Amino acid sequence: MSKGINVKVLSRVEGDGGIKVYVKNNKVEQVLVDIFEGPRMIEALVRGKTFQENVSLVSRICAICTVSHRYASIKAIEKALKVEVPEKIQLLRKLLHLAEYIESHILHVYFLALPDFFRKPSAIALLPTHKETVVEAITLKKYGTELMKLLMGRKIHGENPQVGGFGRLPTNKELDEFAEKAKEYIPQLAAFIDVLASLEIPDYCERETTFMCCNPPNNEFGFEGDSILISTGEEYPVEEYKKLTNERVVPHSYAKRSRYNDKPFTVGALARLILIGDRLTGLAKEKFEKYYTEKWKVNPLYNNLAQAIEALWSFEQIPELVEKIKALPDSEIVEVKNLNGKATAAVEAPRGILYHSYEIKDGKMVNVDIITPTAQFLDDVEEYIRVAAEKLIAEKNEETELHLEMIARAYDPCISCSCHMVKLIEK
Amino acid sequence: MWTSEHKPVVGVFGFSGCAGDQLRLVHMEDELVTLFTTAEIKFFHMAQSHQEVDHVDIALVEGSINTKKQLEELKEIREKSTFLVALGTCACFGGIQYLNEKDKAFEERFKHVYGSNIKKEDFTVGEAIPPQPLCNFVKVDAMVPGCPIEKDNLLPIYTKLIKGIKPQKYPAPVCVECKLEGNDCLLLHGIPCIGPVVSAGCGAICPSHNLPCVGCWGPYEAANYKSMLDKLEEIGVDKETALRKLKLFGGSKAEEELEKVIK
Numbered sequence: 001m002s003k004g005i006n007v008k009v010l011s012r013v014e015g016d017g018g019i020k021v022y023v024k025n026n027k028v029e030q031v032l033v034d035i036f037e038g039p040r041m042i043e044a045l046v047r048g049k050t051f052q053e054n055v056s057l058v059s060r061i062c063a064i065c066t067v068s069h070r071y072a073s074i075k076a077i078e079k080a081l082k083v084e085v086p087e088k089i090q091l092l093r094k095l096l097h098l099a100e101y102i103e104s105h106i107l108h109v110y111f112l113a114l115p116d117f118f119r120k121p122s123a124i125a126l127l128p129t130h131k132e133t134v135v136e137a138i139t140l141k142k143y144g145t146e147l148m149k150l151l152m153g154r155k156i157h158g159e160n161p162q163v164g165g166f167g168r169l170p171t172n173k174e175l176d177e178f179a180e181k182a183k184e185y186i187p188q189l190a191a192f193i194d195v196l197a198s199l200e201i202p203d204y205c206e207r208e209t210t211f212m213c214c215n216p217p218n219n220e221f222g223f224e225g226d227s228i229l230i231s232t233g234e235e236y237p238v239e240e241y242k243k244l245t246n247e248r249v250v251p252h253s254y255a256k257r258s259r260y261n262d263k264p265f266t267v268g269a270l271a272r273l274i275l276i277g278d279r280l281t282g283l284a285k286e287k288f289e290k291y292y293t294e295k296w297k298v299n300p301l302y303n304n305l306a307q308a309i310e311a312l313w314s315f316e317q318i319p320e321l322v323e324k325i326k327a328l329p330d331s332e333i334v335e336v337k338n339l340n341g342k343a344t345a346a347v348e349a350p351r352g353i354l355y356h357s358y359e360i361k362d363g364k365m366v367n368v369d370i371i372t373p374t375a376q377f378l379d380d381v382e383e384y385i386r387v388a389a390e391k392l393i394a395e396k397n398e399e400t401e402l403h404l405e406m407i408a409r410a411y412d413p414c415i416s417c418s419c420h421m422v423k424l425i426e427k
Numbered sequence: 428m429w430t431s432e433h434k435p436v437v438g439v440f441g442f443s444g445c446a447g448d449q450l451r452l453v454h455m456e457d458e459l460v461t462l463f464t465t466a467e468i469k470f471f472h473m474a475q476s477h478q479e480v481d482h483v484d485i486a487l488v489e490g491s492i493n494t495k496k497q498l499e500e501l502k503e504i505r506e507k508s509t510f511l512v513a514l515g516t517c518a519c520f521g522g523i524q525y526l527n528e529k530d531k532a533f534e535e536r537f538k539h540v541y542g543s544n545i546k547k548e549d550f551t552v553g554e555a556i557p558p559q560p561l562c563n564f565v566k567v568d569a570m571v572p573g574c575p576i577e578k579d580n581l582l583p584i585y586t587k588l589i590k591g592i593k594p595q596k597y598p599a600p601v602c603v604e605c606k607l608e609g610n611d612c613l614l615l616h617g618i619p620c621i622g623p624v625v626s627a628g629c630g631a632i633c634p635s636h637n638l639p640c641v642g643c644w645g646p647y648e649a650a651n652y653k654s655m656l657d658k659l660e661e662i663g664v665d666k667e668t669a670l671r672k673l674k675l676f677g678g679s680k681a682e683e684e685l686e687k688v689i690k
Contacts, residue, residue, distance in 0.1 A: 063447030
């Protein structure tokens with residue numbers, strides 16, 4: 001009989017996974033992040049569908065990243081079919097993407113990650129002791145989901161953003177309400193970041209790795225770009241994404257895995273702040289400069305703080321962005337005239353780079369390749385769990401399983417597109 | 428059923444899908460605390476850890492079934508629950524990934540995604556099967572379609588359930604909600620909207636945004652597919668496009684109904 005660590009179902013993540021750690025003579029032999037989600041094979045089922053239908057279908061890959069999927073899809077289609085959209089449409093999409101960052105990061109930091117630091121099963125269980133924090137979390141998250149509802153039609157999988165524009169444009173009055181509320185919430189979130197930064201970050205999971213993120217244009221901070229920056233100093237156009245991901249099939253997951261130069265790597269908020277954090281502005285820049293240390297480069301648990309800083313930056317962009325949008329004229333959905341083409345687009349989903357690569361013929365999808373952030377970083381999660389498990393087992397830590405789960409959770413994995421809990425198995 | 432001294436025990440479970448229906452529960456910010464305190468939510472892995480449960484009064488089950496491991500788990504949930512609710516279009520009809528047992532497309536899609544050297548048996552996380560709705564395997568007591576579910580059609584059902592009252596079906600197509608919203612009919616303008624055969628509950632969101640219904644709530648129970656096909660033909664939509672549109676989110680039910688009509 002073998003025994004060991006088995007987190008059967010990893011909780012407070014999106015989707016269905018588990019972590020198995022095989023141990024022999026106190027040495028970790030193997031770490032497997034099992035993904036139990038069945039294969040939906042979206043890339044195969046969209047073939048033969050029109051590009052508009054493709055947008056509706058691929059956004060259903062993941063509920064938490066629905067905006068990022070829709071955004072990447074629309075960008076790839078417009079690039080392939082040479083559709084130019086007016087500035088107002090571009091800025092409204094940017095605003096919608098910021099709303100998803102607020103919704104996703106607030107949900108993860110407050111609801112999914114924070115309860116571990118207080119040894120509680122959920123954010124709701126924090127109510128008796130930290131009522132104000134829970135209420136704040138609910139308020140901030142609601143801001144994100146309501147802004148998504150305004151621009152998307154509903155909180156999840158709204159059809160309003162289309163290739164060429166929006167079905168319905170928001171009114172200036174609707175936008176103003178969100179700009180005003182953003183100003184109100186900025187100091188609240190800034191104060192929470194100080195509390196979050198005061199929590200002790202354990203050092204059992206330190207190791208060097210490679211980071212990647214999109215390089216936003218004009219040397220600005222942001223969540224999209226036509227090239228990928230790597231912590232090695234290299235930069236590649238998004239069209240060369242296969243070189244950066246090298247997808248392979250592993251038996252313990254229907255989601256594929258990625259490596260770069262045969263090594264695991266990290267994408268997401270931590271990668272973005274390490275690579276382009278110096279481009280932040282406002283209060284987010286202040287918080288980043290105050291709390292950033294060399295430790296961030298070796299410890300994935302800092303991802304929670306990185307996410308909170310990005311959520312703050314997102315709130316800070318909204319008032320000015322709304323003013324710009326209001327000054328621009330409304331526009332109808334741009335008609336698509338050219339029905340053939342090939343293109344790759346990348347956006348930063350809250351948990352990392354998301355690639356959509358398409359070939360379209362006569363308005364229908366011929367080839368669709370989608371690489372999700374979770375598929376890119378799961379190998380690195382396994383490596384960090386290996387390092388942590390060895391240390392924790394050696395020091396006979398009583399909370400080994402919790403700590404290993406915290407590492408996986410820090411990455412904010414999104415398992416529909418690509419984990420449940422930890423299993424130590426002694427051989 | 429449960430009495431007032433005993434809070435109903437609720438479990439939220441997820442299979443293959445986007446987890447959007449569970450996330451929609453988490454996105455009910457105004458009702459979140461009430462949701463977690465009026466019933467005893469013993470299992471909801473997206474929102475909480477430390478959960479073990481022997482029996483639930485109400486099981487809310489999201490997603491389609493598409494591995495043998497998931498099928499075993501679904502049967503276990505059925506055995507251990509009093510009232511099982513299929514949550515979302517994937518659980519109700521199979522969703523966008525639906526394929527019937529005999530459909531050769533499953534093997535073809537598998538090969539396309541994983542390559543021809545990989546076999547279904549190679550995976551250690553449960554052998555893949557064609558994605559299907561819950562009712563193909565177990566008795567489902569209530570269906571709440573949606574992609575994802577919407578608060579306004581889940582809450583009346585949930586409130587009844589936790590009080591031990593059997594909920595009613597949502598008995599209308601999207602057209603009814605479209606009229607309530609005061610929208611102009613898109614079909615009358617020659618825009619291929621499939622609202623007449625799609626279950627209501629979304630609030631006719633797409634037509635209210637000047638966009639045709641894509642059908643994401645799944646088929647309306649008394650849908651007249653024959654008339655729908657005739658109307659689409661009348662406004663110049665070819666048969667292939669019409670069938671593709673009706674099947675996009677229609678899953679098992681659309682396939683069944685369309686087979687009858689085409690015969």
